[in-house]
Amino acid sequence: MSENDTPPNDPYGFPDDLKQLQARLHQAHADYQTLCRTLPWSVEPLPGWPGTVHPHTGEVTGGREPSPGYTPEQAAEEKRLWDLVRELSIGVSTHPYWATPERGPELVKARMALKTHQDVLAAVTGLAEAA
Template sequence: MADSPFPQDLVDAQLRLHQARAEYAALCRALPWSVEPADGWPGTKHPHTGETTGGREPSPGYTDEQKAEVGRLMALVRELTVTVSTHPHWATLDAGERMGARMALKGHRAAEAAPVADAAA
């Protein structure tokens, strides 16, 4: 990308990191609230309004496939985080410029990393 102050491999890694985080977030929204099967609990009835708040339905826990996918995405996010944060480009900048440059990279082409459609929707 000619108009970018960042090396293309760094931009690509940051974009993939945005995508991996979005995939992980979408997966987490679709998963049961507990990794292991767990009983739910009743909510609390408000004494003045009668509205019941809080509480949880029982959780079936994650399937083995869901556990594997969570692990895969977490490992990918960690790997990409290390790739981006240890890229040789950062050594070419003065120490005082690095934080601003890292923040600029996070926003660079971030819109292209649109979240994956929520599986629960």
């Protein structure tokens, strides 16, 4: 196989820097989602509201506890991670590689293939284990 041939399991021949960017984007998005699961439901302090009592069963549904809002540290970390996700998304989507595939269905297939590329997923696993 010559240097310019792509392996059969990599028909798109994604460059390493693009695969690394996509892996970092996956990891940053996962970190952002993990953080968001720990944050209060409201950025600003807000009162909660009572749920609705079902007239026959007495079960209470809906309602919210009061939100203390984000602490300055939580707000800063949320902003930092969201900015990182945005920056990496832009880096992936504007990478020079995307001028190669023909516009249309093939380009969409290539973009989707990058997200699940074995090297990208392996790098994400390695990033997660290193963290």
